[in-house]
Amino acid sequence: MPATPLEVENLSAGYGPTRVLEGVSFSVPAGRRLAVLGRNGMGKTTLLATLAGQTRRYDGKIRIGSSDVTGLPSASRAHHGLGYVPQTRAIFPTLTVEENLFVGLKGRPKTALQEAYAMFPRLAERRRNLGSQLSGGEQQMLSTARTILGRPSILLLDEPLEGLAPVICEELMAAFSALAQTGDMTILLVEQRIQSALDFADQVIILERGRLAWSGTPEALAQDSEAVERFLGVGGLH
Ligand SMILES: Nc1ncnc2c1ncn2[C@@H]1O[C@H](COP(=O)(O)OP(=O)(O)O)[C@@H](O)[C@H]1O
Ligand SMILES: [Mg+2]
Numbered sequence: 001m002p003a004t005p006l007e008v009e010n011l012s013a014g015y016g017p018t019r020v021l022e023g024v025s026f027s028v029p030a031g032r033r034l035a036v037l038g039r040n041g042m043g044k045t046t047l048l049a050t051l052a053g054q055t056r057r058y059d060g061k062i063r064i065g066s067s068d069v070t071g072l073p074s075a076s077r078a079h080h081g082l083g084y085v086p087q088t089r090a091i092f093p094t095l096t097v098e099e100n101l102f103v104g105l106k107g108r109p110k111t112a113l114q115e116a117y118a119m120f121p122r123l124a125e126r127r128r129n130l131g132s133q134l135s136g137g138e139q140q141m142l143s144t145a146r147t148i149l150g151r152p153s154i155l156l157l158d159e160p161l162e163g164l165a166p167v168i169c170e171e172l173m174a175a176f177s178a179l180a181q182t183g184d185m186t187i188l189l190v191e192q193r194i195q196s197a198l199d200f201a202d203q204v205i206i207l208e209r210g211r212l213a214w215s216g217t218p219e220a221l222a223q224d225s226e227a228v229e230r231f232l233g234v235g236g237l238h
Contacts, residue, residue, distance in 0.1 A: 013060075019058065036205055045158055053077045144160065144175075
């Protein structure tokens, strides 16, 4: 599937009676990269989960390309090209790496596993290890690779670098950049490592208490020390 644009209009969503997102609107052109920033608890995960159809939506619209997916259940959104790599790195601990990857094939031939191994050679080395035996970085690679095998046109990555050593972060970001270079995917990246996110993205949004507080380019954000301080709580970017 080629990359598709994503359009989010006036989205309000939450959990049961708890409203988290309020009136969030933004769009990402096909093949572009959006960084979603904001401090802890501001609604980043809720935004991605809502795009994936896993929260309660109160209002608003979500369009993938020309399809309005707003009313569709999670599985149908995947059919429309949405790939979600959750913050929890949902892998199967009692299955091997290879068996975890089989789950992502969705009817594609087993030879497609080579795509995952080319992206993350470490997974090829560990193909017979159980999910539970992997390091945090390897689990993230596995979780990402499994989603990629479904050839999503829109990829949602929720804090992929969380808790990982710098060298592994670099490896992951290089893999994400290589994916982005193919132009086959529109990518949304939630990250607390702000500089990594800004290096990667060509557009940024910041969430503050479930609302869109700022949007612009990474360059504009780097210049806007007031916004950085106010919304991200850091004294500056380096
Ligand atoms: N399953 C849930 N049920 C109720 N409230 C939740 C749930 N998950 C998250 N929240 C609340 O929603 C808000 C946003 O959380 P989240 O989207 O996880 O933020 P972030 O990813 O930016 O750290 C927080 O106040 C959090 O407590
Ligand atoms: Mg989160």
